[in-house]
Amino acid sequence: MSNTLASAAATFESEVELPAYSLNYQYSQSPRVTVVKDTSLQAMFGKYADILWGDGSHKYNVTNFIAELHDLLQPREFSGFSQDMLDFLIGALRKRGNSNATINRKLAALRKLLRKAHKMGDVHTLPEFTRQKEKAGRIRFLDKDEEYDLFTTIRAVSEDYYRLCIFLIDTGARLSEGLGLRWNDVQEPRATFWVTKSGRSRSVxxxxxxxxxxxxxxxxxxxxxxxxxxxxFRRAWHQCKDEIGLGHDDDVVPHVLRHTCASRLVQGGVDIRRVQMWLGHQTLSMTMRYAHLASHDLEMCIPILERMAGASPSASASVN
Incomplete structure (x- = not known):
């Protein structure tokens, strides 16, 4: 049986030509995609800005601060932020004419951003931030004539802008606080500011x-x-200030309305602690910038000193 099967198989192979199969396998391999992580300040700000800063004038300022620092840094991408990098930025800002107070504000934004990036693993090392010593600056406030001229000019541009200026100068609110006010925050005769720079609400x-x-x-x-x-509003403000001849005064910005409110309170005899509460300052030292405006109150000290001197044994002695 086996011989017969073997013979039949041989005969089949010789008579039938079996097709030849050629198997060609081609492996198509796509190029490897490498994800490059952008570790520049600008990229980190885009990633975390909405988490760290709410909408408003402060966020607008911070956006400009980070953009400037990003442009100054070389190289712009980094895995660790060294002390040398920080010192370089401070020196570069000084060369641009930035005061220590301005440098402190810019570095505060940088520090906040880098701490968040470090926490999320984007930056491995951080420098030690040291606050630059600030000089006591001049406090600019509007007198009654300046207020009248400026507000009249602003009112000709927009009644809404005029209303805002009146509100800011009589409440001492920051521009962002005034713009962020909601109808539920107003109960006659008070206004409550919930979103503030200090993070603490206050009512005035x-x-x-x-x-x-x-x-x-x-x-x-x-x-x-x-x-x-x-x-x-800011553009209109600067145009109006130019029209009344204050264009040269860099201190006449919308924040001058807050200074004006504080100055009037102090000049009117309101004690410094109440002014602190009104403005929502976290520390009394911030409010003490206005204390010199109350110097006329020192006149009341003279009768006391003279009375006490008259009670002393040397009162009758001549003074050379």
Whole structure:
């Protein structure tokens, strides 16, 4: 049986030509994609800005600070931020004419961003940040004539801008606090600021004209000043200040309204602790910048000194 099968198989192979199969396997390998992680300040800011800073003028300033520091750094990408890099930035900012106070504000933003990046593993080492010593600066505030000229010019541009200025100068609120005010935050005769620079809410009573400024707002909007765009307001402010001859004064910015409010409180005899609470300063040292404006109160010390000197044994002695 086996011989017969073997013979049949041989006969089949000789008579039938079996096809030849050629198996060609081609392996197509895609190029390896390498993900490059951008570790520049600008990239980190884009990643964490919305987490670290809320919308408002402070975030706008921080955006400019980080952009400037990003442009100064060489190389711009890094895995660790060294002390030499920090010292280089400080020196570069000084060469640009930045005061120590300005440098401190810029480095505060940098420090906050780098600490977040370090926590998330984007940066491996951090430098030691040391606050630059600041000089006591001049406090600029508006007198009554300057207020009248500036506000009248602003009112000709926009009634809403005028209302905002009235509110800021009579409450001492920061620009971002005024713009962020919501209708539920206003209960006559007080306004409450929930989102503040210090992170602590505060309430202040309203003057009659500050209340009128609020009532002029559109109730269909989220707040009394919700129709105002901050950047457009700033541009209008600077144009109006140029028109009344204050264009040369770099200190006449919207924040001067807060200084004016504080100065008027101190000059009017309000004690410094109440002024601190009104402005929402975290430390009394911030409010003490206005204390010199109350120096006229020192006159009351003279009668006391003279009375005490008259009671002393040497009172009758002649003074050479």
């Amino acid at each position: 009573p309203l003057t009659a004209r500050a209340w009128r400024a609020i009532e002029g707002g559109d109730r269909r909007k989220s707040g009394p000043f919700a129709t105002i765009n901050q950047q457009r």
